[in-house]
Amino acid sequence: MCSRYSDYDGYLVYGYLVDRMQSMTLHIDLLSDPGTEMVRTAEAALGRIALLRFQEQSERYGIPDAWIASARLDVWMDLDQVFGLRARVETDLGRTFEATARPRIERLDRDRMSRRHPDQWGPARR
Secondary structure, eight states: OOSTTOEETTEEHHHHHTTGGGGOOEEEETTSOOOSSOOOSHHHHHHHHHHHHHHHHHHHTTOOGGGEEEEEEEEEEOTTSBEEEEEEEEETTSOEEEEEEOOBOOOOOHHHHOOOOGGGSOSOOO
């Protein structure tokens, strides 16, 4: 869920959420339809990424949709700016699987992370 492929507008999606996540928790239903409309916010991008990754993993391991009764991803951030990610899946037989991750994500700093044009690189080092 938190990988280099979790991007929004060319940057890690969580970097956009650092300031906004101080007072909220996102609950993402992983069984909903990701849709095809354009994603306009980092929160919506995170939801779509989570849905698509969950579908990919379910298909990869051959898990039929009928076996999954519910699946949810909760995303929150502590006061020390450490994200919490908790995935919870309940099967049709009532078994529950849960995993939690605590990645540390820095605030998005476009000036520091900007991709400079090659003309701005300066002379080549040899």
